[in-house]
Amino acid sequence: MSLVGQSFARDAFTQALSPEAFVRGMLDFERALAVAQGDVGVIPSDAARVIAKACADLSLQPETLASEGKRSGSLAVPLVRALTEHVARVDARAAAFVHYGSTSQDVLDTALVLCLKPCLADADRVLATAVSRLAEHARRHAGVVMLGRTLMQPATPITAGLKIARWAAALHRCRLRLAEARERALCVQLGGAVGTLDAFGGTRTAVRHGVAMRLHLHEARAWHDQRDELLRLMAELAIVVETIGKVARDVSLLSQAEVGEMLESAPVKGVGGSSAMPHKRNPVACLQALVAAARAPGLMATLLSGALGEHERALGGWQAELVTIPALADAAGGALDALERIAGGLVVNPERMRANLESLHGLVFSERLARVIAHEMDRASALALVDDWSAVAVSERRHLRDVALAARPSLASRIDDVFSFEAIVTDLASVLDETLQSCA
Numbered sequence: 001m002s003l004v005g006q007s008f009a010r011d012a013f014t015q016a017l018s019p020e021a022f023v024r025g026m027l028d029f030e031r032a033l034a035v036a037q038g039d040v041g042v043i044p045s046d047a048a049r050v051i052a053k054a055c056a057d058l059s060l061q062p063e064t065l066a067s068e069g070k071r072s073g074s075l076a077v078p079l080v081r082a083l084t085e086h087v088a089r090v091d092a093r094a095a096a097f098v099h100y101g102s103t104s105q106d107v108l109d110t111a112l113v114l115c116l117k118p119c120l121a122d123a124d125r126v127l128a129t130a131v132s133r134l135a136e137h138a139r140r141h142a143g144v145v146m147l148g149r150t151l152m153q154p155a156t157p158i159t160a161g162l163k164i165a166r167w168a169a170a171l172h173r174c175r176l177r178l179a180e181a182r183e184r185a186l187c188v189q190l191g192g193a194v195g196t197l198d199a200f201g202g203t204r205t206a207v208r209h210g211v212a213m214r215l216h217l218h219e220a221r222a223w224h225d226q227r228d229e230l231l232r233l234m235a236e237l238a239i240v241v242e243t244i245g246k247v248a249r250d251v252s253l254l255s256q257a258e259v260g261e262m263l264e265s266a267p268v269k270g271v272g273g274s275s276a277m278p279h280k281r282n283p284v285a286c287l288q289a290l291v292a293a294a295r296a297p298g299l300m301a302t303l304l305s306g307a308l309g310e311h312e313r314a315l316g317g318w319q320a321e322l323v324t325i326p327a328l329a330d331a332a333g334g335a336l337d338a339l340e341r342i343a344g345g346l347v348v349n350p351e352r353m354r355a356n357l358e359s360l361h362g363l364v365f366s367e368r369l370a371r372v373i374a375h376e377m378d379r380a381s382a383l384a385l386v387d388d389w390s391a392v393a394v395s396e397r398r399h400l401r402d403v404a405l406a407a408r409p410s411l412a413s414r415i416d417d418v419f420s421f422e423a424i425v426t427d428l429a430s431v432l433d434e435t436l437q438s439c440a
Helices: 003-007 011-016 019-040 045-057 062-069 076-090 104-140 160-185 198-215 228-254 284-306 317-345 350-358 363-373 379-395 400-407 409-413 421-437
Strands: 145-150 153-159
Touching (some): 011 104, 011 317, 019 045, 019 062, 019 104, 045 076, 062 076, 076 104, 104 228, 104 317, 104 421, 145 350, 145 421, 153 363, 160 228, 160 421, 228 284, 284 317, 363 400, 379 400, 400 409
């Protein structure tokens, strides 16, 4: 990872995806394989014990493996060679059973899954906490009316509570889908040369089960040539990144000085500062989330194109996966890191929300006004009439309420409710409740 990349990374993900963690994952696979084979008699039990101890004791430099792996196109080749040599120094006979009946893809795929597992557990924790905290913000600001915006322009009023609740609901759905995909994809890969485990004969299932059990992974038939479950997992992770990016985009827009309705967190000296302008407090958590959201689509596209593998083992596509999946996971870690800070520190400015609404002189209530007028005429005519009144309000710098009353005094008994902030809160209370219930 580059130095710049490190500045956007999440520490827990960096550790789980580190070169050292990947090497340990490969050795853990070889250890579990040997022990599982020894238990059912595929290899001698004493050889299994020697191999297992060697896997626990062996220390390999990732840089050396990477350098040697270039010559074979696989990190597993130099690893298996080093492990075999280490075992041979203890027991030459046992060395013959290192990596027995397996293949490079078994080692690499399983090591990758082992590295992803703690990342996904961390993601689940972050999403759960963020949903809870955002739901709290939503309840706290249920009565705060703010401007709804469509196509970057003023629309009809909503509440801050509803806006935040929608963020929480989307993240909750992401969490549920990611959990389901995780259960299906975090599986041991064990297929041998072409996915048939020929060397194991009738013990195929027993060995695969034993390896999965020892690695605390789910058991699955060989998936080396069909990557659908892994792709689905990564797609769900990419959707998490984009959903967090949507939250960050909204917060960053609302935090612009001329809007001033939300901040990602209360201003803290030294956080979000500029190298040149002392007054600035940049939305750095939003920035981090948006960096991740900009990276994820391209990485996911690479994974999808790599899925078009040739026959029983891909030439280039699968290997591209091994490079790209950690990069996508790293982007997800950065997004989750940002979400943690946004959900925990979000600041809502009700006064500024009200001021921004009032600065529009009632125009954002035009749709509500048209619905009242529509009781007396057809809807098209009502919309046209209110459109004319809105034009007058803009040109004469008058409040739409006053223009409407001057044109149609009979509205006096009904117009207060049209322009009432309290009525907006009441009308949207059930929508807010429904949205929050979907987070439970």
